[in-house]
Amino acid sequence: MNHAPIKIKPYGEHAILIEWPNMVDENILDSIILFDEYLKTHCLPKGIWETVTAYNSLLVVNQVEKVDYITYKKKIGEWYANIEKGSKREQLLWKLPVLYDLDFGIDLEEVAQKAGKTVSEVIELHTSHVYTVYGIGFLPGFMYLGGLPKELEVSRKSEPRLQVKKGSVGIAGKQTGIYPQDSPGGWNIIGSCPIPIFDINKEDPCFVSVGDKIQFQQITLAEYNLHKIETEVGIYKPEKIVLNA
């Protein structure tokens, strides 16, 4: 595999930013994930360093001390030449249940109208595509998903809502995603996911990682309620498929 060139930039006293070409691209994301894994396994020990990956960048942060940029710039350049020695992380496809109905998907009809589709066509389009997690940020467990079909690109609401319910599935522009907690928001809400993407009671509080894939699955109200209860008692396990097994 050909890995795109990187740019290394200083970022304050504790961090260094590594940038790939400025585009949303699966191959670039693959290089970032591979390099992230290589750095964490071979170069930057956990507990001292942490990393934040997003779209075309990888931030390395030293939690303990200040970093010498010149030294690490050189090291990172050398490490990147070894990227292929890194082991590929499991790539997972998560199938996330979503209840698309007019009670939860409060903007479903408006979205259908804006897109010139029927409500069932909107649901069909939203569930038939596989999305890529390009970043997690903004709020704990908030996924930046790429891959929304063009037909579903509708503008965000002109007035943001003061409160969007936790679990709400929204679309806006080229983006789709799930609100991980109650928060203000301007996305069009088309459904609700009954299982939390972020759960502080779990050792790994967020089962999704950058680079994973997401597909939404339509469920009934009865299944929605069941998953809610399963989540409350801690027995719900999201369905996953290992893609590069």
Add this chain to the structure above:
Amino acid sequence: MLKVLKSGFYTSVQDLGRFGYRNKGVPVSGVMDHISVKKANSLLENKVTDAVLEITMTGPTLIFEKSTSIVMAGASMSVTLNNEPVRNYKIYQVHEGDILSYGKLNKGFRAYLAIKGGFTTNEVLSSRSFYIPITQVNRLKDGDSIPYDGYADFIPKISEIKTDSFLDETILEVYKAPEFDLLDDRQLESLFSKDFTISKQNNRMAYQLKENIVGLEYSMLTSATLPGTVQLTPSGRLIVLMKDGQTTGGYPRILQLSDKAISILAQKREGNNVSFKLI
């Protein structure tokens, strides 16, 4: 337990922060002014990671239920222990029933109460720092109790430090952040020649500055941010992210505050002035 009679404006438990979860979107949190807290914890011979109370603008009234030693730090507030005035960076022994009462804010914005051994509230994701929704609350309320271990016979090596206060400093030393090179001469001139006023929008997530400069119309892909990152919006607003700030952002990151500058800014409130100096 430390019993909270009155909680004050915004009092929270904070330690150095929550590390290792930024890639899941969890802010670092932790004390806004780490310099003052480090001194207080050192005096008590605590670990640097021991949790303290962060007290903002209007302080609480507290009753101790076990003997221990405490140190006040950070902002200068009129504080009394059983009606006797006490001062910052000096160790006080307290006993069951003692009342610590915060009064007028004299200088700075955030005061700290450190305690021998640290406050022992539950850790969530390896930190005690309050942050919703990682912790259930983001500040104390009247009637709360905060756990700590009693220390009846702690004999400190040093009982007080004379410290250079940085509460009057207004110059924020900054580094070039990743999108610095997008700035033109006019923007650079305004950034480094003017004073900026802290706006009403200032909290643990971010400090917004009142004066705008020429904005940056630049469409960038969302990328990581840090506490102390200065973002410039298309409308020309300057936003300085702080400890509870989001872990990624889409506005150009033009400057990055030094560690010390974060502490200096954390002690500023609405109407105070600051300026940037590139290092």
